Amino acid sequence: MIALVLEIVDVTIVNTALPVIRRDFGAAAVQAQWVAAGYSLAFALFLMLGGRLGDRFGYKRLFLGGVAGFTLASLLCGLSGTPAQLIAARVVQGATGAMMAPQVMALVQVLFAPLERVAKLAWVGVIGGLSAICGPILGGLLIHADVAGLGWRSVFLINAPVGLFAIVVGWRLLPDARSQHVRGLDLVATVLFSAAVAALLVPLVRGADLGWQAWHFALLAASPLLFVAVWRRTRARAAAGAATLFAPELFAQGQFTLGLAIALLFGAATGGFLFVFAFGAQSLLGYSALETGLLHIPFSAGVMLGIAFLGRKLVVARGKGVLVLGIAVLALFAAGTLGWIASGTGWLLALPVLALAGTGMGTTNGPLTPIILARVDTAHAGAASGLVKTVQELGMALGIALVGTAFFAGAPRGEVGNVWAATGVIEGLLALCLVCAAWMPASLFPERAA
Numbered sequence: 001m002i003a004l005v006l007e008i009v010d011v012t013i014v015n016t017a018l019p020v021i022r023r024d025f026g027a028a029a030v031q032a033q034w035v036a037a038g039y040s041l042a043f044a045l046f047l048m049l050g051g052r053l054g055d056r057f058g059y060k061r062l063f064l065g066g067v068a069g070f071t072l073a074s075l076l077c078g079l080s081g082t083p084a085q086l087i088a089a090r091v092v093q094g095a096t097g098a099m100m101a102p103q104v105m106a107l108v109q110v111l112f113a114p115l116e117r118v119a120k121l122a123w124v125g126v127i128g129g130l131s132a133i134c135g136p137i138l139g140g141l142l143i144h145a146d147v148a149g150l151g152w153r154s155v156f157l158i159n160a161p162v163g164l165f166a167i168v169v170g171w172r173l174l175p176d177a178r179s180q181h182v183r184g185l186d187l188v189a190t191v192l193f194s195a196a197v198a199a200l201l202v203p204l205v206r207g208a209d210l211g212w213q214a215w216h217f218a219l220l221a222a223s224p225l226l227f228v229a230v231w232r233r234t235r236a237r238a239a240a241g242a243a244t245l246f247a248p249e250l251f252a253q254g255q256f257t258l259g260l261a262i263a264l265l266f267g268a269a270t271g272g273f274l275f276v277f278a279f280g281a282q283s284l285l286g287y288s289a290l291e292t293g294l295l296h297i298p299f300s301a302g303v304m305l306g307i308a309f310l311g312r313k314l315v316v317a318r319g320k321g322v323l324v325l326g327i328a329v330l331a332l333f334a335a336g337t338l339g340w341i342a343s344g345t346g347w348l349l350a351l352p353v354l355a356l357a358g359t360g361m362g363t364t365n366g367p368l369t370p371i372i373l374a375r376v377d378t379a380h381a382g383a384a385s386g387l388v389k390t391v392q393e394l395g396m397a398l399g400i401a402l403v404g405t406a407f408f409a410g411a412p413r414g415e416v417g418n419v420w421a422a423t424g425v426i427e428g429l430l431a432l433c434l435v436c437a438a439w440m441p442a443s444l445f446p447e448r449a450a
Contacts, residue, residue, distance in 0.1 A: 002166040003067060003100045004124060005131045006159060010074070010093065011040065011271075011396060012135030015278035016289050017152040020143055021086070024152065031083045033205050033404045036275060038087050040397035041201050042094030043101070045194040047390035048245055051102035052185055059103040059110075060174040064167055066100025071163030077156035098389075105385035109373060110177050117370050124369070126307050133300035133358070136278055140293020186237060189230050189245035196226035197394060204401035246387050250376065254441065256384075259372030260391045261436045262323065266368070267395025269429040270361055272403025273334050276422045279407070280341040284419070298351045299358035306362020320440035322367060327437060329360030331430040335423055342419040364433075371440075399429070 014021075014036050022032045054062040073093035080086035108120050142154040150157065200223040203216035234244045251257050281292045306326060314322045333356040340350045369388060376384045406421040 001104075001124075001127050002162065002169070003063060004104050004128055006067070006070060006162060006166070007043075007097045007101045008128050008131040009135040009138065010097070010156075010159070011036075012132050012274060013139040013155050014039070014090075014135075015274055016136040016139035016293050017143060017155050018279060019282040020152045020289055021083075025083045025086075031087065032279075033400060033408075034087045035083070035090055037201065037205055037397045037400045037404070039090045039094040039097075040271070040393050040400065041197070042091040043098050044390050044394040044397055045197050046095045046098035047102060047393060048193060048387060049185075049190050050098040050100075051106065051385055051387065051389075052245065053099065054103045054106050055178060056185065058176055058178040059106050060170065060176050063100050063103040063174060064170055066096050066098070066103070067163050067166045067170065069096030070100060071160055071167075072096075074156045074159035074163065078150070078153040098393075101389055102385045105369065105373070105388070107175070107177060109376070109385060117373065126304065126366075128365075130300065130304060132274075133296050133303050136274075136296045137293040137300070140288070140290040144288065144290035186234070186243050186245045189233050189237075192226055192230045192233070193245060196223050196230060199223040199226060201397055201401050204398070204405060207405070247377075247384070250384060250387070253375050254439075255375060256372055258436050258440055259368065260388065262364075262433050263368060263372065263388060263391045264395040264398070265429050265433045265436065266327070266364060267392045268399030268402065269330075269334075269395075269426050269433065270365075271396035271399030272422065272429070273338070273357075273399075273426050275400050275404055276407050276419065276426075277337060277341070280338070280419060284341055285344060295347065295350065295354065298355040299361075302355040302358025302360075303362035303365075304358075306359045306364070307366035308362075310359070310363045310366075319442055320437055323364055323371075323437040323440065324434060326360050326363030326365075327430055327433045330357055330364065331360070331427055331434075333357035333360060334426055334430070338419050338423045338426070399426075402429075 018032045018035060021035060025031075050062060050066070070093060073089055073096055076089035077086060077093060080089055104124065108117055108124065112120050138158075139155045142158065143152055145154075147154055199219040203212075203219045207213075207216045230245065231248075234246065235248050237244050238248050278292055281287045281295060282289065287295070310322070310326075333353050336353040337350065337357050340353060372388055373384060403422045403425050406425045407418055409418055409421055
């Protein structure tokens with residue numbers, strides 16, 4: 001759980017700090033996007049490898065190495081002297097986080113049966129959701145406190161004592177578990193997959209800033225071809241009995257495949273929403289970092305309600321209807337939240353809207369991971385968990401790229417944002433989520449079906 005908190009907090013804590021970082025460095029809008037997206041991009045690129053390495057070398061070993069690297073990268077972020085140094089350190093932070101994060105769900109997969117995982121992963125959801133929403137609040141408090149004159153740097157440096165504690169406790173308490181069915185690694189597929197993700201995200205982040213040059217379109221065209229190459233290579237190697245990046249038979253399960261599609265789209269929508277909310281509250285409404293962090297409190301309360309009570313309690317009995325309800329509620333009240341930012345009205349009007357948006361997010365996020373993994377063979381625990389996290393982080397990075405580009409489009413030097421364009425992208429992503437959720441099977445858990 002400590003690893004989960006570290007990984008998730010560092011996704012959202014930066015949203016509150018971005019306007020301050022940009023002001024202190026005099027950075028461009030695209031650099032602010034890369035501080036956020038660079039972490040998620042690196043995380044997505046290496047998560048599949050992290051999951052496979054955990055299967056092969058042991059989940060405890062990968063956890064400890066990942067936490068150590070993450071802690072060091074956090075120190076580098078806090079000591080950065082230029083935007084380029086900070087972006088590079090964030091990329092390293094994301095890559096090392098990808099080594100530790102898959103081991104959390106992998107151990108849950110190995111130790112518990114599918115229905116037992118609902119309760120265990122509910123705690124993952126509760127703590128993960130709380131971490132995601134406490135990130136901006138903590139960021140605002142740290143920046144406002146300005147301990148030792150560190151300002152925004154404290155949002156990274158605070159990871160150091162937490163990381164050291166996790167290493168000591170993890171060394172003493174984590175079990176030495178690993179998969180018994182891993183034959184090796186497919187480094188070629190890993191490189192191809194990373195290239196496919198980079199080819200998709202780099203032009204989306206840089207295209208608008210650089211005027212959409214020919215190489216941007218070339219990369220976008222190459223991305224699906226690279227994904228197809230990964231899929232074909234993986235299927236061929238699986239048929240030959242060779243090591244693969246992931247188990248292709250996972251995608252024979254409609255529930256797993258649809259669940260990944262929802263995770264991608266929902267991650268993109270929520271990642272983009274939280275980015276625009278935090279940035280817009282400060283840049284457009286003039287709130288301080290602390291005030292923006294405090295605005296996340298009703299949202300946080302809604303997320304906790306959705307994860308701990310609505311999603312967890314209803315998913316076994318109501319199945320996919322819980323996902324449909326959560327997505328629809330978020331779509332409605334995310335639009336209301338961003339409409340409030342665009343209108344510039346008083347903050348009291350925003351509180352119930354934020355709480356309901358958070359409820360929709362938590363109701364969907366809470367049961368989504370156990371639903372995706374419900375029918376996965378424990379022999380593929382690490383790879384499947386890594387794939388789920390890869391898709392979620394890819395969605396976050398994609399959302400920041402797409403929604404961030406729409407938000408800054410047409411704004412003079414990126415000083416203000418186009419809230420309505422960003423809202424349109426978010427609502428489109430959530431509409432696709434609803435379609436995928438409606439196609440989910442009626443019975444989501446094997447024991448339930450039996």
